[in-house]
Amino acid sequence: MTIDGHIDYISEIKELKEKKNAIILAHYYQTGDIQDIADFVGDSLALSQKAAANDADIILFAGVRFMAETAKILSPSKKVLLPDMNAGCSLADSCSEKEFKKFIKKNPGRTVITYVNTNTDIKALSDIICTSSNAVQIIESLPPDEKIIFAPDRNLGNYIMNKTGRDMVIWKGACHVHEEFSLEAILQLKEDNPEAKIIVHPECELPVRMVSDFIGSTSALLQFTKGDNSQTYIVATEPGIIHQMKRESPSKKFIPAPPRDSTCGCSECNFMKLISIEKIYRCLRDEKPEIVIDSGVIEKAGKPIRRMMEISEKLGL
Ligand code: 13P
Numbered sequence: 447m448t449i450d451g452h453i454d455y456i457s458e459i460k461e462l463k464e465k466k467n468a469i470i471l472a473h474y475y476q477t478g479d480i481q482d483i484a485d486f487v488g489d490s491l492a493l494s495q496k497a498a499a500n501d502a503d504i505i506l507f508a509g510v511r512f513m514a515e516t517a518k519i520l521s522p523s524k525k526v527l528l529p530d531m532n533a534g535c536s537l538a539d540s541c542s543e544k545e546f547k548k549f550i551k552k553n554p555g556r557t558v559i560t561y562v563n564t565n566t567d568i569k570a571l572s573d574i575i576c577t578s579s580n581a582v583q584i585i586e587s588l589p590p591d592e593k594i595i596f597a598p599d600r601n602l603g604n605y606i607m608n609k610t611g612r613d614m615v616i617w618k619g620a621c622h623v624h625e626e627f628s629l630e631a632i633l634q635l636k637e638d639n640p641e642a643k644i645i646v647h648p649e650c651e652l653p654v655r656m657v658s659d660f661i662g663s664t665s666a667l668l669q670f671t672k673g674d675n676s677q678t679y680i681v682a683t684e685p686g687i688i689h690q691m692k693r694e695s696p697s698k699k700f701i702p703a704p705p706r707d708s709t710c711g712c713s714e715c716n717f718m719k720l721i722s723i724e725k726i727y728r729c730l731r732d733e734k735p736e737i738v739i740d741s742g743v744i745e746k747a748g749k750p751i752r753r754m755m756e757i758s759e760k761l762g763l
């Protein structure tokens with residue numbers, strides 16, 4: 447269908463989805479127009495759960511590569527598409543297989559827990575995967591004296607270690623988006639909006655976490671703004687989530703926390719924002735780029751992911 451000679455991408459996508467029995471899973475950091483056409487929008491944990499249980503033949507993942515790979519590992523018989531293969535993740539890339547193997551060797555006898563934001567080779571070296579929604583509960587589900595390696599996010603690792611008091615050695619990786627928030631700019635915003643609550647993702651640095659009123663994964667932040675009675679929030683995570691916050695609480699005000707680098711203006715994840723409506727249309731039409739993973743890797747990386755899913759299900763997460 448065309449409008450004034452232009453392709454009407456939204457209706458074409460709807461038609462293609464129906465014809466091919468495809469679903470679109472979108473992360474909260476995608477742009478609002480993509481979230482609005484998705485069949486399911488969520489954080490990393492909810493998206494993995496949805497990827498593991500659906501009747502579609504094709505999953506188109508509007509997110510980054512490690513998320514689409516996790517979907518493929520959980521549903522190997524389905525075709526999993528990612529509209530742009532360059533949609534990587536600075537956090538996942540901060541942990542290479544070669545260096546991580548050395549780190550495990552240097553710290554023997556520890557259970558290896560890794561954040562889902564990793565490449566498949568790192569997952570294959572792990573005992574259990576976690577996301578920011580279930581990391582604390584997964585660690586607390588282990589015996590209290592169990593020694594742990596946590597990778598790759600140092601900020602999430604420190605946050606969990608302080609919360610649980612567990613014996614953890616932490617890999618020193620980070621997300622360039624969440625580490626870039628400016629404490630000074632956040633405090634200035636708070637001075638200008640004294641009634642505002644500061645809400646923060648645990649991938650942020652300690653000084654930013656210390657001035658927060660609430661810390662949580664993207665879905666926990668969303669839930670908090672729904673249930674809380676404040677009218678204004680300073681949001682220290684990728685601003686894509688504000689689309690859902692405004693949807694759930696239209697009368698409230700959400701102010702994105704600014705980054706340290708004032709020349710780039712906002713804290714969008716450049717990888718997440720590589721996905722566009724036009725790329726989704728082409729990807730569904732051509733059924734490529736497709737996520738292809740070696741069956742041996744699927745088996746190895748699948749075990750720790752399934753362990754996470756089982757623990758989460760038991761805990762009702
Ligand atoms: P969650 O979806 O677990 O909140 O993770 C945030 C993130 O950085 C995803 O890239």
Ligand code: SF4
Nearest residue numbers: 535536537621623715
């Ligand atoms: Fe990776 Fe950070 Fe982007 Fe999330 S926000 S995909 S952790 S680079």
